[in-house]
Amino acid sequence: MDADFFEKVYEIVARIPAGKVTTYGAIAEKVGLRSSARMVGYALNAAMYREDLPCWRVVNRLGELTGKRYFPTPNYMRERLEAEGIPFVGDAVDLKKCFWNPE
DNA sequence: CGGGTGACTTTAC
DNA sequence: CGTAAAGCCACCC
Numbered sequence A: 001m002d003a004d005f006f007e008k009v010y011e012i013v014a015r016i017p018a019g020k021v022t023t024y025g026a027i028a029e030k031v032g033l034r035s036s037a038r039m040v041g042y043a044l045n046a047a048m049y050r051e052d053l054p055c056w057r058v059v060n061r062l063g064e065l066t067g068k069r070y071f072p073t074p075n076y077m078r079e080r081l082e083a084e085g086i087p088f089v090g091d092a093v094d095l096k097k098c099f100w101n102p103e
Numbered sequence B: 001c002g003g004g005t006g007a008c009t010t011t012a013c
Numbered sequence C: 001c002g003t004a005a006a007g008c009c010a011c012c013c
Helices: A005-014 A024-031 A037-050 A074-083
Strands: none
Touching (some): A005 A037, A024 A037
């Protein structure tokens, strides 16, 4: 287990099923940084440039697309989520219905 | 080792 | 509703 923190994040994000989303906090907890969800976003930013990771399926604890400003277009993230059937409530996803708990 | 940075979270005003 | 600040910790230089 010499996987870097980043790699752990990639692995989890890659496992998010279509039509579901997860949160920074949940991933942070899963990799052992329970209190540093920041690192998840930090890693995700790099992840986006590395692989075809579905980083748009990762949102903050309220379901808001906080990372949309790092995408080519502000709509990119939302379009991908809606295309997968994820319900939106205002500018956020409905976590009650599509939250995926990392295993 | 230390400083800068950050796609978070919570509390406070 | 908004902004500010602090806590948090890995990565890079």
